[in-house]
Amino acid sequence: MGSKYPEPSKKFRKKAALLSVIAMGLGQIYNRQYVKGFLMLAFYVYGIFTAVTSLPHALWALVTLGETETHLQKVGRIYKQVMGDHSIFLMVESLITVFIMLVLIWLYIAGIKDAYRTGKLREEGVRPNTFKQTLSFVAAYRFPHIVLAVPILGVVFFTVMPIIFMILVAFTDFTRETMPPAHLINWEGLQAFKELLRTKAWSHTFYSVTLWTFIWAFFATITGYFGGFAAALLVQSKGIRFKSFWRTAFILPFAIPMFVSTLIMRNIFNGQFGPVNQYLGMLGIAKAPWLSDPLWAKITLVLVNFWLSFPVSMLMIIGILSTIPKDMYEAADIDGASGSQKTRLITFPMVMYSMAPLIIMQFVANINNFNIVYLLTNGKPLNGDFQFAGHTDILITWLFKLSMEQGKYNYASVIGIFIFIVLSVFAIWNVRRTKAFKEEDAS
Template sequence: MFFFSVLPIIFSVMIAFTNYNNTHEPPGKLVDWQGFRAFKELFSLSQWAHTFFGVFTWTMTWAVLSTFTTFFGGFAVALLVQQKGIRFKSLFRAIYMVPFAIPAFLSLLIMRNLFNAQFGPINSTLLKFGIVGPEWLSDPFWAKATIVIVNLWLGFPLSMLLIIGILTTIPRDLYEASEVDGASALYKFRKITFPSVMFSLSPILIGQFAGNINNFNVIFLLSGGGPTNSEYQFAGHTDILITWLYSLSITNGRYNFAAVISIFLFIIIAIFALFSFRRTRSFREDDLLR
């Protein structure tokens, strides 16, 4: 735990207070302590500050969209599969789990080729019907929309599987009693199904949101952070904080700025996780049971 978790955290925090970059890199040149200089420059220099707040805004937007689309997408599929009269439920569940079973690395690389605006089969198919497809990964808006859609395809199976498991544990007596009282399907969903699912899955949903803030693979493998944004420092339109951190450190050697961003990432996720978990009903009721 110390060598693989604690020590790297301490090391990365210490880097933020130095001038460790591509011009001050051991063993050629030693680094010097700079105090809070990197923090000040990140927020005082206009282009750096503009980049940070722009990337931060998209990071939060991405985390919200990716979490809720995968959750409610899985919720919708779970409800459809569990409907009365649906035959071959096991087969449908197995088919819908295919995106989750295939390694995301392969799926994202394939999707990148599918959404290629010049040579991809999606735009080629649309062109046969007289429709000129958009620049999926070259236009800022469509690049963000494409990332959310692909992430939905990758992420909904897990939510579906979890929700199906919860749906099978809800007592049928509740639905039968509500039917006797003349409750509609929407009312049963609002008062029975949705609260039961949220009570069990809210901690997982919070964890998924925190994980999507650091969802490196989808952004890096699908769009690479692009398209390029001339107003940003070493960041593209679809870069989130974790991919910008990677670009700053690995590609451009700005290790001190990357360390500063990693500290802010930790603070953001820690505050959100602590606040959300403390307000989650499942944990509060668990404390009461103790």
């Protein structure tokens, strides 16, 4: 931290901390870190200015969400439109202001701790670092923190704040009928949650769509994984020639953009002019209502997803197969194990050990798999018992319809919160099971 120098033993730490409590930076100035102290003092002045000028307005905006609606006001003989408060803009601006204040409070507390530590070192006879020495220390030992600061800010502004905004909207009456700035949004507490979970029409839709979402995610994940496992075993079999060709052929469905592939599949499985039903008719087999019958539409979704997803699993499993020690199979041959026994007792456990975290993440991704459901079926066929949802809608597509098509933004936010909680639980659980996390936790 610096060289020893003679200085009388005083309670520097207490004085420095107390001065930093009075005003951020005063403790550093007291510790003879003048440049650092004046910079922190400038931040303190900015924080006080923000607290005095912006924070009261931000708190007022969060509490009231505005007080004046857009209205016509008579000026002389004519009426002019007077713009009112925009509740959504007020909410967003308030969140930004509160976030800035939290950062300033964190800097304030960090300044107190820094002044206390430096004061303690002065008591021990250590000369405080100069501003140049502080910059050198930060560049040498805090460079990773500086680099990570930029993406962290991005995460806060583009991930955390939208999530907080979504949570706040769920507690309002924000719908198309109350769209700002023509109207003001009001806080309604848990009203949207109660209607979604207790009102018969809404609760029936919510529970049914949620159940189908998990069923869909399960079958989409399982079929994609086992399809890739089977394809990988076939391609890697000893008797198979032209392995590179087959690997390339199987990866083609994934190489084509999903948007294009899904629209092609939608035409292929069309009940009236789709080629699949035409070929079935030529063979004398009854045509199937692929996309018009609720059960058949769900089966079609799983089939199409299988075709689009198994190549990724195949490539990953091929890579894992190459890492399995050959002596394990040689020992199994000596013991007289059959091919199915080697697959069941050696290949599958080894592949599953490496693929388990990826399978969980694929399951999470399929819960939120908007593209294939929306592009292939658009949630259809329609269900008269559901609120703005079809038989094949999953939570994310229902959320899209409620927000973008029906303007039920508060209900959509409630569903968004539910999806966020479910995905977060799976993601955190999966991360905690990883080897890297366990090693870090053990250390």
